[in-house]
Amino acid sequence: MKNDHIIQYPEEYSHCIGCSSCELFCSLVHDGVTGPCRGGIKLELGKLSTLMNKVYVCEHCEDHPCYEACPKKDRAMCVDENGTVYINEEECIGCGLCARACKLTPSRITMDKKNRKAHKCDLCRTREDGPVCIKRCPVVCLGLASDPLPYDPEKLGGAK
Amino acid sequence: MAKKKLFDKLPSCYAGKILRIDLTTKTTSIIPTEKYANDYIGGRALANRLYWDEVKDGNVPALSAENTLIYMNGPMSGTGLPYSGRAVMTGVSAKNIPEQYTHSSCGGYFGTVLKWAGYDGFIITGKADELTYVLIDDDKVSFESAEELRGAYVQATQEKLFEKYGRRSSSLVIGPAGENCCRHASIVTHADSAFAKPGFGAVWGYKNLKAVVARGTGTIAPADVDAVMRIHDWEDNPPKGKPETGDYLNTIEFAEFSGPTEPYRQVFNSCNPACNHRCMITRCGLTNPLDPNGDKVSMVGKCLDEQICIMRADNFFAFGAYIDFPRQNKPGNYKWMFPQVADPEDPLLDVYMQQYDGNLLNMWGPDFNFGTMINWCCNEYGLDKWDIGFWLFTWIYQCQEEGLFDDGKVDFGRPIDFEDPQFAKHILDCMTYRQGPMGDLLAEGVGRMIRALGKEKYGDTLRHGIFTRDGEERLTPVSWEASWGEPSHWQGRGFQGCEKNIWASMNLVNMIGARDEAGGGHSHDSYENYLTYKDDPCHSPLLIKATIHNNRRSEMKDSLVLCEYKDPDPGRPNLEVEFIKAAIGVDMTKEEIDHIADRGKLLERAILMRDHGRTRDMEVAEVYPWMTYEDPWGQTVTWDEWNDFVDLYYQAYNWDLETGWPTKEAWEDVGLDDIADFFEKEGKIPVENPNYVRKANPFDR
Numbered sequence: 001m002k003n004d005h006i007i008q009y010p011e012e013y014s015h016c017i018g019c020s021s022c023e024l025f026c027s028l029v030h031d032g033v034t035g036p037c038r039g040g041i042k043l044e045l046g047k048l049s050t051l052m053n054k055v056y057v058c059e060h061c062e063d064h065p066c067y068e069a070c071p072k073k074d075r076a077m078c079v080d081e082n083g084t085v086y087i088n089e090e091e092c093i094g095c096g097l098c099a100r101a102c103k104l105t106p107s108r109i110t111m112d113k114k115n116r117k118a119h120k121c122d123l124c125r126t127r128e129d130g131p132v133c134i135k136r137c138p139v140v141c142l143g144l145a146s147d148p149l150p151y152d153p154e155k156l157g158g159a160k
Numbered sequence: 161m162a163k164k165k166l167f168d169k170l171p172s173c174y175a176g177k178i179l180r181i182d183l184t185t186k187t188t189s190i191i192p193t194e195k196y197a198n199d200y201i202g203g204r205a206l207a208n209r210l211y212w213d214e215v216k217d218g219n220v221p222a223l224s225a226e227n228t229l230i231y232m233n234g235p236m237s238g239t240g241l242p243y244s245g246r247a248v249m250t251g252v253s254a255k256n257i258p259e260q261y262t263h264s265s266c267g268g269y270f271g272t273v274l275k276w277a278g279y280d281g282f283i284i285t286g287k288a289d290e291l292t293y294v295l296i297d298d299d300k301v302s303f304e305s306a307e308e309l310r311g312a313y314v315q316a317t318q319e320k321l322f323e324k325y326g327r328r329s330s331s332l333v334i335g336p337a338g339e340n341c342c343r344h345a346s347i348v349t350h351a352d353s354a355f356a357k358p359g360f361g362a363v364w365g366y367k368n369l370k371a372v373v374a375r376g377t378g379t380i381a382p383a384d385v386d387a388v389m390r391i392h393d394w395e396d397n398p399p400k401g402k403p404e405t406g407d408y409l410n411t412i413e414f415a416e417f418s419g420p421t422e423p424y425r426q427v428f429n430s431c432n433p434a435c436n437h438r439c440m441i442t443r444c445g446l447t448n449p450l451d452p453n454g455d456k457v458s459m460v461g462k463c464l465d466e467q468i469c470i471m472r473a474d475n476f477f478a479f480g481a482y483i484d485f486p487r488q489n490k491p492g493n494y495k496w497m498f499p500q501v502a503d504p505e506d507p508l509l510d511v512y513m514q515q516y517d518g519n520l521l522n523m524w525g526p527d528f529n530f531g532t533m534i535n536w537c538c539n540e541y542g543l544d545k546w547d548i549g550f551w552l553f554t555w556i557y558q559c560q561e562e563g564l565f566d567d568g569k570v571d572f573g574r575p576i577d578f579e580d581p582q583f584a585k586h587i588l589d590c591m592t593y594r595q596g597p598m599g600d601l602l603a604e605g606v607g608r609m610i611r612a613l614g615k616e617k618y619g620d621t622l623r624h625g626i627f628t629r630d631g632e633e634r635l636t637p638v639s640w641e642a643s644w645g646e647p648s649h650w651q652g653r654g655f656q657g658c659e660k661n662i663w664a665s666m667n668l669v670n671m672i673g674a675r676d677e678a679g680g681g682h683s684h685d686s687y688e689n690y691l692t693y694k695d696d697p698c699h700s701p702l703l704i705k706a707t708i709h710n711n712r713r714s715e716m717k718d719s720l721v722l723c724e725y726k727d728p729d730p731g732r733p734n735l736e737v738e739f740i741k742a743a744i745g746v747d748m749t750k751e752e753i754d755h756i757a758d759r760g761k762l763l764e765r766a767i768l769m770r771d772h773g774r775t776r777d778m779e780v781a782e783v784y785p786w787m788t789y790e791d792p793w794g795q796t797v798t799w800d801e802w803n804d805f806v807d808l809y810y811q812a813y814n815w816d817l818e819t820g821w822p823t824k825e826a827w828e829d830v831g832l833d834d835i836a837d838f839f840e841k842e843g844k845i846p847v848e849n850p851n852y853v854r855k856a857n858p859f860d861r
């Protein structure tokens with residue numbers, strides 16, 4: 001059982017068009033800027049010949065080794081009552097241990113080396129309208145794992 | 161009008177620097193964007209000013225070390241605003257006849273990534289001593305050997321660069337067509353975004369520049385994130401607009417469409433970051449035409465490749481019959497550009513649709529595999545699809561129909577066969593690799609090739625078998641060249657058989673530039689206005705007003721830089737005001753925006769006058785002949801009618817009727833006093849000639 005997190009729907013339901021709205025808006029609502037070292041969700045453009053793009057985002061793991069690795073645990077890296085793993089940026093010292101400890105590849109934590117801060121998905125926990133990446137994805141290819149899926153996995157050939 | 165000051169300190173939607181790159185000396189230097197952004201905002205207007213300042217004499221061959229190319233982003237790129245990731249490039253075109261200063265625009269991620277690396281644009285001069293790519297890695301810039309990329313296709317080149325610099329990097333590259341200085345060569349980024357029309361790919365090839373790679377770690381910020389959000393909310397659900405008079409396409413009828421022989425999935429996607437417009441159609445899972453046994457490929461296209469594939473332009477979404485696209489990947493919210501997307505409830509719908517019916521072109525049978533081969537070769541070799549699909553291949557087809565190849569003097573090295581995709585590949589191989597008996601001529605571009613073969617026969621022979629809307633045969637030349645060495649686009653003959661008010665307006669736009677203003681310069685006006693001038697467009701001050709409005713929108717969409725499919729949007733007259741406020745944070749009136757647009761446009765005229773001796777006689781002579789052939793309604797213009805129209809246009813701009821040169825006041829009105837002084841010294845400030853009489857028609861056909 002995992003805590004709630006953002007998922008990318010299978011391409012039979014919606015094909016990620018690589019518009020990068022998810023990552024641009026994630027960093028815009030969190031930091032007011034866009035940039036490759038900001039935000040919690042990362043778009044990886046697929047091979048040009050196939051254009052199968054993929055987004056990578058934190059899965060808010062129950063065991064959250066990133067949190068365990070943080071030397072300022074509970075001040076910088078925190079876990080809230082819903083199991084959402086988030087970073088309190090003011091306290092973050094940019095050591096990068098969390099990013100290295102993330103059990104997924106690529107790491108779901110982005111290091112902004114210039115500013116010595118770590119960035120990751122916080123599920124937009126303080127945002128009234130919920131995750132902005134979901135809202136701004138123009139082709140509805142992102143959703144919450146906990147939501148009833150808007151498609152029938154059977155019909156889609158058993159995709160995730 | 162006084163110049164509007166946009167800011168005291170450069171806002172953070174700009175990266176702040178413009179990079180000067182000299183390929184000969186392998187050196188770079190920096191120009192602060194601040195020096196220009198206040199007066200020229202960005203993109204094309206800024207590039208025009210930069211070009212004027214940087215290039216003291218631009219009367220140089222396109223294929224030379226001296227030719228200076230300028231790449232510019234706009235203030236919108238990277239801010240998250242929709243359809244704002246485009247960029248422009250200017251310089252001396254390799255394709256124009258004669259070669260001259262022009263511009264091009266392109267989508268993709270490169271512009272945004274370049275801004276994250278810290279640059280709003282770059283200037284390229286010189287010539288490298290070996291095939292080179294320039295790596296812009298934040299503030300480190302290096303010149304790297306591209307020898308191992310020599311000959312690599314467009315996608316393979318980018319994949320190699322991704323391998324080296326990661327998938328967060330982005331590059332502008334040329335393919336083999338550019339390396340071999342083919343004048344139809346494009347500069348491409350990502351799957352299908354290209355600076356194509358001016359043949360800048362050939363210029364890069366001449367300069368031994370294979371690619372520019374950017375990678376950055378910086379940030380860009382719009383002035384108002386909430387405003388950016390609101391603009392996206394609006395885009396998700398735009399109010400319905402009223403159809404306008406617009407760009408009407410020919411109907412190209414065929415009995416049977418030979419469709420794809422395999423199923424594939426289709427998605428609608430966008431070409432640049434945060435664009436929610438989805439004007440492009442990607443077909444996934446197609447056989448690779450250049451490697452049929454290799455992995456399946458996804459092919460990106462817009463309206464263009466549907467048309468090449470099926471040559472049936474009235475059916476914009478014709479592929480609907482063959483698709484199984486994911487439920488969510490529908491097209492985005494187009495502006496009211498084509499009547500077929502008009503409000504179905506509108507009582508005037510029938511009237512709009514009537515206008516839409518064009519004429520019958522009778523081209524080769526629509527064939528998915530033939531069209532797909534053209535598309536993929538253009539993508540991979542780095543060739544301009546428009547010129548190849550709508551000029552080169554229609555030319556071959558029409559010459560053949562008229563029996564011009566019967567004497568065997570033109571030998572393509574393979575029998576002409578429009579049902580064989582390998583014939584398409586053969587022609588594009590010859591052009592790209594300069595091989596076969598026609599290779600070098602093809603690589604010189606269609607316009608120059610036809611001149612070398614003999615224009616009278618191979619360009620001007622009239623093609624039979626094209627009919628007007630009323631079923632009358634109408635004759636157009638076998639070569640669809642309209643002006644400045646460019647094929648017809650919205651010039652009323654050839655592919656886009658629009659009505660006279662549209663093509664007359666578009667020819668004015670082309671006339672004072674050096675290319676069609678695809679997109680922003682499409683002709684737009686209210687339906688009410690259209691009704692007043694439809695029978696006599698060339699004497700309508702209202703149509704002149706609409707043309708200037710469209711010029712301004714074209715200038716601004718390329719300066720901010722936005723997308724031609726969205727700006728101008730008659731459903732959204734405040735679009736530019738809102739975008740500027742959201743990104744830069746400044747309140748501007750539409751008049752103030754127009755003032756910048758006019759400044760940019762006049763700078764282009766200044767460059768054309770200084771470097772290429774532009775005059776009225778030159779430009780009228782360029783566009784007039786094409787309009788003497790009948791349009792789909794059987795319409796033409798007379799010499800006097802056209803010149804009356806030009807008079808109205810020049811007067812509206814305050815340019816001299818005899819020379820076409822702006823008056824001193826015209827320069828000063830847009831704040832270009834220094835350019836007025838320059839032309840005063842050159843003797844190019846016009847003095848009114850009381851004895852001026854219009855020249856007699858030199859074209860007696």
Ligand code: SF4
Nearest residue numbers: 058059061066102103
């Ligand atoms: S950052 Fe990695 S390890 Fe930490 S919760 Fe997210 S996915 Fe798990």
Ligand code: SF4
Nearest residue numbers: 026121122124131133
């Ligand atoms: S849920 Fe919010 S924080 Fe997480 S990736 Fe999406 S936008 Fe970013």
Ligand code: SF4
Nearest residue numbers: 016017019020022137
């Ligand atoms: S917003 Fe949606 S379509 Fe765009 S890149 Fe993100 S997941 Fe893909």
